Amino acid sequence: MVDAHRTFVIVGGGLAGAKAAETLRDEGFTGRVIIIGDERDHPYERPPLSKGYLTGKEERDVVFVHEPAWYAQHDIELHLGQSVTAVDREGRSVLLGDGTAVHYDKLLLATGAEPRRLEVPGTDLAGVHHLRRLAHADRLRQVLASLGRDNGHLVIAGAGWIGLEAAAAARGYGAEVTVVEPEPTPLHQVIGPELGQLFADLHRDHGVRFHFGSRLTEIVGQDGMVLAARTEDGDEHPAHSVLAAIGAAPRTGLAEAAGLALVDRAHGGGVAVDASLRTSDPDIYAAGDIAAVHHPLLGIRLRVEHWANALNGGPAAARAMLGREVSYDRIPYFFSDQYDLGMEYSGWAPPGTYDQVVLRGDAGKREFVAFWLKDRKVLAGMNVNVWDVTEDIQGLIRSGRAVDTDALADPGTPLGAVTPAP
Template sequence: MVDAHRTFVIVGGGLAGAKAAETLRAEGFTGRVILIGDERDHPYERPPLSKGYLTGSEERDSVFVHEPAWYAQAQVELHLGQTVTSIDRDTRCLHLGDGASVRYDKLLLATGAEPRRLDIPGTDLAGVHHLRRLAHSDRLRQVLASLGRDNGHLVIAGAGWIGLEVAAAARGYGAEVTVIETEETPLLRVIGPELGQLFTDLHREHGVRFHFGARLTEITGQDGMVLSARTDDGEEHPAHDVLAAIGAAPRTALAEAAGLALADRAEGGGIAVDAALRTSDPDIFAAGDVASFPVSGWGATLATDRVRVEHWANALNGGPAAARAMLGKDVVYDRIPYFFSDQYDLGMEYSGWAPPGSYDQVVVRGDAGKREFCAFWLKDRRVLAGMNVNVWDVTEDIQRLIRSGARQDLDALADPGVPLGSLPA
């Protein structure tokens, strides 16, 4: 039976919020658990939106964190399609978009991120898309199938993970694809120029056209439909649909209006939390894409004091960690960032944090030409990050090297004959 004297509220209907609710019950919390989400769908995982569900290899129901009946069975009160308009920290009360109010004893903000918008003429046309929510993926899946049937053209603004995964999905349907990217390679801000060319070659082999060093400046149309996309160097690309994949911004408006401390934009922004995912208000916590947490427990010296991670593993692990902290348990959230991607026959996993400028060399272990290798980003011979491409069951070893901060023998690190587990840590 639920004890109504204590109420824990979760704002955000994604993976972090759903796993936090699950953890509260698993840890024996008997008070009210209220989960508020501004989408009408039950909480779901986001990776399939640009991977399996978008490509058609997975069914829609596979994206949901729990079966719909689970919430009632676990006595988790769902408020779907509902917005939170403000937080009154003095009275510990949330004000909702329908005029109702909800009191809380502890509050978790798992509000996630939202796609950045193209600020150019033509974005009001019917064929301009973003990909963040399940409804976006529903629509884009139909669009890609239609483009494939009609030999249609998709222009993608941005060659990050979302842009490349959608490009691969679109080619799978048979659509023509052009990717416009301001940098000289894909994924430059994540893996640097050393490995970016690998993804250029991969996609070109599958028929994707790239236009590097250019910015989308206008989307032209007729009768409300997209006709072409123009760039700042005077080029015009035929297009029936355009996807804006230029990144995401943390949804911090609610926290900011409530006076909670935010992280510096130079460090990715987001809601600043401590190692227990607690905000500047001791009764409010944050997890998932919106949370900026301190870097601790990693051996190498990083170029930042805190990070904000927009990936599945951070939501999967951050939600439960925040739930335990809400219950008063000792929590130190020091997970090493991890994400994965599937594009055509290339599968990869990446652990760590090593944007350009933070490392002094890259070591490749294996055959990059055959796309079967590991790559390591190092500073002072200490591993900051590692990526395994079509090589499996090595994530634990890579993360051990990152966490240890031990100086590595570069020849041994590059030698596939030397087991990763035998390297110093």
């Protein structure tokens, strides 16, 4: 039986919120647990939206965190299709769009992120898409299938993970694809130019055209439909649809209006939280895409927009809300599937933070592990079509020790046996 004298409210119906609710029950919390989400779908995971579901290899039900009946079975109250308009910290309540006030003893903000919009003429045309929510994926999947049948053209603004995965899905349907990216290689700000070129070659091998060093300046249409996309260097690309894949912004409006401490956008943005995912208000926590965590291992404040952070951050916040001692020191992790390439990335090493890239394996065959190092210390590792090495890669990162780079590059030396630098 639920104890109505204590109420924990979760704002956000994604993976972080659903896993937090699950953890609260698993840890023995008997009070009310309320999830408030502004989408009408039950809580779901986002990776399939640009991977298996978008490609047509998986069905829609694969995205959901739990079966619909699970929530009632575990006394989780769902308020779906309902927005939260304000947080009253003094009164410890959240205000819903219909005017209802919901009391909380502890509050978890897991509001996620929203896609950044193209700020160019023509974005109001039919055929301009974003990919963040399930409804976006529902629509885009149908569009890609149609483009494939009709030899249609898709222009993608942005060569990040979403842009590249969408490009792979579109080519799988047979659509023509052009990717416009201001940086000189795909994923430039994530894995740098050394490995970015590998992804450019992968997509070119599958018929994708790239237009590097430029941005979209206009989407041209007729009768409300997309006809072409123009870039700042004067080129025009035929297009029947355009996908904006230029990143996402943390949904921090509620936190900002409530006066919670935020992180400047120049430093990643988000809601500032400590290692226990607690905000500047001791009764409010944040997890997932919006949480800028003071990482106890890396020694920096870090905001991560990937599946594993929601999967692990929601439960960590739930335990902290229950008064457990929590130090959220997970190594950032994400994965991607594109054509016949599968990869996993662990760590944090954007351009400018490393001084060496070490490869182990055969990059030409796209079967290798790449390591980013600073002073011979492993900052990050990416395994491409090589499996069951994530734990060893993360162990090298956690050790913080300088390593023998020759051994690191040698496939004959087990990663777990790589010795400190001589």
